[in-house]
Amino acid sequence: MxxxxxxxxxxxxxxxxxxxxxxxxxxxxxxxxxxxxxxxxxxxxxxxxxxxxxxxxxxxxxxxxxxxxxxxxxxxxxxxxxxxxxxxxxxxxxxxxxxxxxxxxxxREPLARVFTKQGNSFYIDSSGKRLPLSDKLSARVPVFTSFPSERVHLSGPDSAVLQDVRHIADFIARDSFWVEQVSQIDITSQHTYEMTPVLGNQVIMLGDASDLEGKFGRLLSFYKQVWTKTGFEKYEKIDVQYSGQVVAVKKGTAKQVIDSARAMEVLTNGMAQVNSMLGDTSGVRKLAAQATLAKAVKDTAHTAAAAPPKPPAVRPKPGAATAAGNKHPAAAAKPPAGTAVHGGAPKPRAVMPARKNKR
CATH class of the missing domain: 3.10.20.310 (membrane protein fhac)
Known part of the structure; x- marks a missing residue:
């Protein structure tokens, strides 16, 4: 107890x-x-x-x-x-x-800067959240222009456009080359996208936001195969939205289609054929022919600013008609040797008889 x-x-x-x-x-x-x-x-x-x-x-x-x-x-x-x-x-x-x-x-890290049609702008992050501008600094990110809405709560179509913007910006952010090369991307009224590069003064037509890997891959092939030889200022439009090809338009010329897989092969094979035809007789002619062929492959259309040059005068050969009004074959008969031919035709060359071999 x-x-x-x-x-x-x-x-x-x-x-x-x-x-x-x-x-x-x-x-x-x-x-x-x-x-x-x-x-x-x-x-x-x-x-x-x-x-x-x-x-x-x-x-x-x-x-x-x-x-x-x-x-x-x-x-x-x-x-x-x-x-x-x-x-x-x-x-x-x-x-x-x-x-x-x-x-x-x-x-939150900004992924893109978006400008509306009214001129206002905001950032978005990887989730698509709208972020305000800051007085501290301006982020170096891709710029998208002509966004259709000012509203924070977007309608279905406008929300889809914002998701496209996020998708494109995210693709660009994963490649340092495109981060440096892309200046801005404009949103068209059809909700397609047209890109302006840092180097060059042309519009790159991306189409919609699908198959970005293929589109940017074709554009990179175009850069490597064509622009490394012709420069960055010769084209005003480059369309990469079609599978397997790049549609390029030179400034002041008609449209040309460049197969991104075949462009360099055609150029290389053509140069080899020229080398084979010319042999080793003239290095200067080789270089001139190669340059001409390269230009022909790249420039499928050419618009001349000046009038076409006057064709050179062709001197009639002996036996050809000497007057524009001759309609009968007899008028074009070869004159006897030593006879002067009127109308500006040259005298025929003297033909020496073949020398007989002495025995």
Whole structure:
């Protein structure tokens, strides 16, 4: 009987002691102060639209500061306030064992800049979320113009256009060559896309946002096979929306179709044929023929700015008609040797009789 009472008293004493320790620990924690604030911003690789100073200002305005009581710092509320910034994708706040407030920020990274038909602009990230412009910096991303709507909540067709923009911009961002080469992309009224490159003053017609790998692959082949030889300023339009070919239009000329798989092969084979025909008799003629052939392969149409040159005068051969009015074959008969021919025809050459061999 006494033994059970002693055990009961012992358990009650132990429980009371634990409760006192918990209360003291909680009171000590409530009295503890924030020793420091550490902010870490991740997510953006090339552009930083959220800086530590802005985050720290938000924290201080809402009760989070060094030496502030831990109990008075509303962590969940601070996370919600920070995430109201469109550039902050996610915010996580917690205290470590040293009472340091750890602030983890994941920033959104701009993927493209979009200009509406009314002239306003905004960024979008990889999820298609609209992001406002910043006074801190301007992101170096592809520019899309003539977006059809100003609304934040888009209709079905406009939402599809924005997804196309995101898809094209994401494809460009994955290749450093296209990041450097693409200047802007215009959205047409038919919801197709026309690209303007950094090098060259032409329009590249992409069509819709499908098969981007094939379209940009054909464009790259065109660059390698044609532009490396003719330069970047000779074409006004390049259409890559058709499978297996590039349709190019030179400035001031008619349309020409260049098979991206055959262009270089035709040029190389043609040069080989010219070399075979000319042999080794004239290096100068070889070079001239190769240049002429290369131009013929690339330039399927040529528009001359000046009038065509006057054809050279052809001197009539002996035996040809000497007057425009001759209608009878007899009038074109060969004159006797030594007779002067009127009408400007040359005298026939004297033909020496063959010399007989002496025996």
């Amino acid at each position: 006494w033994k059970k009472r002693i055990q009961f008293i012992a358990w009650c004493t132990l429980g009371a002691g634990i409760l006192v320790l918990l209360v003291m620990a909680m009171r000590k924690k409530d009295e503890a102060q924030c020793t420091d604030i550490k902010i870490e911003i991740e997510g953006a690789q090339d552009h930083v639209f959220v800086d530590e100073k802005d985050v720290l200002d938000v924290l201080k305005r809402n009760g989070a500061a060094v030496k502030a009581p831990l109990a008075g710092i509303p962590l969940r509320r601070l996370e919600t306030i920070l995430e109201k910034d469109a550039w902050i994708k996610e915010a996580n706040l917690f205290f470590d064992n040293n009472h340091v407030l750890q602030v983890k920020i994941e920033e």
